[in-house]
Amino acid sequence: MPDETKKTRTSAGKNNADKASDRKASAAKGRRLRQRPKGKIGEVWVVIECEGEVAARVSWELLGVARSLAADLGSRPAAVILGIEDQCQELSRQSFEHGATAAYVADHPALVPFITEPHCQVLAALARKHSPEVILLGATTRGRDLASAVATEMETGLTADCTALEIDPESLLLRQTRPAFGGNIMATIITPGHRPQMATVRPGVFPLPETVAGATGEVIVSKPRLAAQQPVRQLEFITNPEEEVALQGANVVVSGGRGMRQLKNFDMLEELARELGGVVGASRGAVDAGWVSQRRQVGQTGQTVRPALYIAVGISGAIQHLAGMQHSDMILAINSDPTAPIFDIADYGIVGDLFEVVPALIAEVKKRKAAAAKGGGAAAKGGSEAAASSEKAAGAETATAGSEKTATATKNGDSETVTTS
Amino acid sequence: MAIHSVICVKQVPDTTQVRIDPDTGSLIRQGIPSVINPFDLHAVEAALKFREEQGEGGSITVISMGPPQAEETLRKVLGFGVDRAILLTDRAFAGADTLATTHALAAAIRKIAAAEPVDLVICGKQSIDGDTGQVGPGLAHRLGMSQVTYICGLVGIDPEAGVIRAWRQLEKGRELLEAKLPAALTITENCNRIRYASLPDLIAAADKPVEVWTVDDIEVDRTKLGLKGSPTRVNKIFAPPVRERGEVLVAAESSAADAAAKVMDRLTEQGLEMGLAG
Numbered sequence: 001m002p003d004e005t006k007k008t009r010t011s012a013g014k015n016n017a018d019k020a021s022d023r024k025a026s027a028a029k030g031r032r033l034r035q036r037p038k039g040k041i042g043e044v045w046v047v048i049e050c051e052g053e054v055a056a057r058v059s060w061e062l063l064g065v066a067r068s069l070a071a072d073l074g075s076r077p078a079a080v081i082l083g084i085e086d087q088c089q090e091l092s093r094q095s096f097e098h099g100a101t102a103a104y105v106a107d108h109p110a111l112v113p114f115i116t117e118p119h120c121q122v123l124a125a126l127a128r129k130h131s132p133e134v135i136l137l138g139a140t141t142r143g144r145d146l147a148s149a150v151a152t153e154m155e156t157g158l159t160a161d162c163t164a165l166e167i168d169p170e171s172l173l174l175r176q177t178r179p180a181f182g183g184n185i186m187a188t189i190i191t192p193g194h195r196p197q198m199a200t201v202r203p204g205v206f207p208l209p210e211t212v213a214g215a216t217g218e219v220i221v222s223k224p225r226l227a228a229q230q231p232v233r234q235l236e237f238i239t240n241p242e243e244e245v246a247l248q249g250a251n252v253v254v255s256g257g258r259g260m261r262q263l264k265n266f267d268m269l270e271e272l273a274r275e276l277g278g279v280v281g282a283s284r285g286a287v288d289a290g291w292v293s294q295r296r297q298v299g300q301t302g303q304t305v306r307p308a309l310y311i312a313v314g315i316s317g318a319i320q321h322l323a324g325m326q327h328s329d330m331i332l333a334i335n336s337d338p339t340a341p342i343f344d345i346a347d348y349g350i351v352g353d354l355f356e357v358v359p360a361l362i363a364e365v366k367k368r369k370a371a372a373a374k375g376g377g378a379a380a381k382g383g384s385e386a387a388a389s390s391e392k393a394a395g396a397e398t399a400t401a402g403s404e405k406t407a408t409a410t411k412n413g414d415s416e417t418v419t420t421s
Numbered sequence: 422m423a424i425h426s427v428i429c430v431k432q433v434p435d436t437t438q439v440r441i442d443p444d445t446g447s448l449i450r451q452g453i454p455s456v457i458n459p460f461d462l463h464a465v466e467a468a469l470k471f472r473e474e475q476g477e478g479g480s481i482t483v484i485s486m487g488p489p490q491a492e493e494t495l496r497k498v499l500g501f502g503v504d505r506a507i508l509l510t511d512r513a514f515a516g517a518d519t520l521a522t523t524h525a526l527a528a529a530i531r532k533i534a535a536a537e538p539v540d541l542v543i544c545g546k547q548s549i550d551g552d553t554g555q556v557g558p559g560l561a562h563r564l565g566m567s568q569v570t571y572i573c574g575l576v577g578i579d580p581e582a583g584v585i586r587a588w589r590q591l592e593k594g595r596e597l598l599e600a601k602l603p604a605a606l607t608i609t610e611n612c613n614r615i616r617y618a619s620l621p622d623l624i625a626a627a628d629k630p631v632e633v634w635t636v637d638d639i640e641v642d643r644t645k646l647g648l649k650g651s652p653t654r655v656n657k658i659f660a661p662p663v664r665e666r667g668e669v670l671v672a673a674e675s676s677a678a679d680a681a682a683k684v685m686d687r688l689t690e691q692g693l694e695m696g697l698a699g
Binding site: 051056113116117120140141142144145147148149151152153155156157158159160161175179180181182183184185186187188189190191192193194203231232233234235236237238239240248294300308309319323326330331332333338343344345346347348349350351352353356357359360361363364365368 | 519523557561562567569570591592595597599600611656658659660661667669670677678685687689691693
């Protein structure tokens with residue numbers, strides 16, 4: 001169990017009955033939430049998932065959400081970083097830049113590489129000591145795995161794969177909205193009587209928060225005592241090829257479905273994606289057909305993406321696929337079947353033979369790029385374009401990680417109402 | 422090494438037609454055709470494989486918590502040559518969330534283990550109705566077993582060392598883990614191919630009983646079960662928000678090139694930056 005060596009907060013000992021009466025009093029006076037006295041309500045924690053000093057993008061997305069939830073609770077957003085010393089320092093710095101105002105840091109050699117049990121012990125002990133109101137984790141393999149163990153250890157509620165989170169202004173409960181039954185229904189889940197309220201959130205559902213360079217916050221360090229020998233150990237780790245992990249954070253995703261008919265037809269999607277500075281994804285149909293790796297699958301059982309532009313080629317638009325791409329800023333659908341459900345959610349659609357339409361799009365993009373290069377200030381602009389494109393080629397993920405998307409949202413107002421208010 | 426595996430399976434609705442009990446906020450499962458959760462079949466396959474690899478003396482128990490009609494699902498699993506099937510069914514379990522489910526299942530697995538020690542608890546990676554993937558790891562933690570989730574490849578059991586080795590799929594790669602037995606595993610669809618049930622196994626299954634256990638058969642704190650033992654509540658259920666249909670061009674009416682040009686015009690108007698994108 002972690003043994004605190006530095007600062008502790010004064011509010012940690014507040015019991016639930018006190019909190020409940022505080023809430024009632026607050027509601028009776030009709031005060032605005034953010035005017036509540038500080039320290040009455042537990043914090044909103046985000047567990048930072050990391051490999052070395054690189055955090056999973058979803059952890060930063062969650063800090064953006066945590067900031068807004070904490071504001072509504074009159075509390076503060078905090079990052080929880082479990083790892084080894086230098087890594088913790090660097091990640092807490094980055095957490096502050098992404099909106100955390102506090103960082104709980106626990107370092108111990110048994111925490112790297114990630115193994116569920118020691119992480120569960122440390123996180124549960126921290127939560128018992130500091131009584132956070134909310135704990136958020138990415139709905140990644142490790143995030144879902146760890147969250148389940150911690151919720152079981154703490155005998156509290158856990159809601160998986162949330163796509164919206166908001167604080168109920170009356171009860172101050174976290175309203176956790178998630179798809180169920182393959183995306184056919186949405187359910188809002190609450191955890192009324194247990195703390196912390198825990199949720200995992202799918203990567204790509206929320207935008208990255210704006211970063212504030214040089215931002216700082218309180219660091220609360222603990223030195224956990226953990227057994228050197230754990231029942232599970234990592235023997236080997238194999239990183240995916242770079243191209244396969246670029247789906248998250250890509251600015252443009254060009255996905256193919258069953259309509260692509262065969263593997264070699266994906267070459268033209270690769271070309272279109274390359275011309276647009278994007279990456280190729282796929283529907284489950286294309287993955288099941290064996291044309292594309294499952295790592296590129298977009299949808300309920302694949303990844304959730306939120307690019308500036310999503311191009312669905314030969315994808316009918318099953319609800320399971322829509323679950324993974326409907327938060328894209330713009331959607332272009334290309335399909336020969338005018339009744340394909342994908343057209344119901346696309347901003348732009350082309351009904352036609354994809355084997356004619358895709359080459360036509362490639363030609364059109366090339367034409368426009370050539371024209372742009374020739375146009376006013378061609379020399380200077382051409383230079384910066386080359387720089388931008390080589391940066392992207394070097395690592396699509398890192399190139400876009402901190403920057404704003406190049407296209408503006410057209411319909412996000414509808415789909416993303418709850419967290420940013 | 423004779424391995425005793427316990428497989429957890431769930432009966433799930435076959436259709437997307439789901440009804441909600443407006444009073445409790447729970448799902449009404451009656452009247453909806455049901456199937457075995459597809460991911461659980463990969464758990465069954467994994468258990469069968471272990472039994473084959475480890476030779477004589479191994480056994481497999483399958484357990485399901487659900488309504489009486491979940492017996493069908495257990496019968497199907499018996500058809501693969503599984504040795505014993507237990508249906509955990511009682512009104513006391515109704516409306517359970519994942520936490521309450523792990524209380525009931527863990528108590529049942531402890532009872533199974535008291536008679537015959539359990540080396541492995543094997544679950545599918547998640548159910549297709551709830552999609553949470555929380556029961557498998559929850560059971561691992563509650564039972565104090567090594568927790569290995571989202572397995573994409575099983576290397577095998579090393580009986581000498583008392584460990585199991587498995588590949589686990591992560592977002593940025595995959596890792597080979599070694600876990601001390603007993604262990605609780607969750608299995609993904611990439612882990613194995615499901616076999617067809619053999620005729621002799623199917624015939625043998627017809628004579629095998631499905632044991633029915635109620636809350637009286639397990640040692641458990643009843644306040645932790647069912648809806649009242651569930652920390653989460655369904656507050657609201659609604660249809661997913663839909664994006665509005667946009668502008669659809671028919672390529673056949675003009676030409677593919679015209680349609681492409683028109684769409685690129687629109688995308689550029691909406692802020693797609695062609696110059697920087699390439």
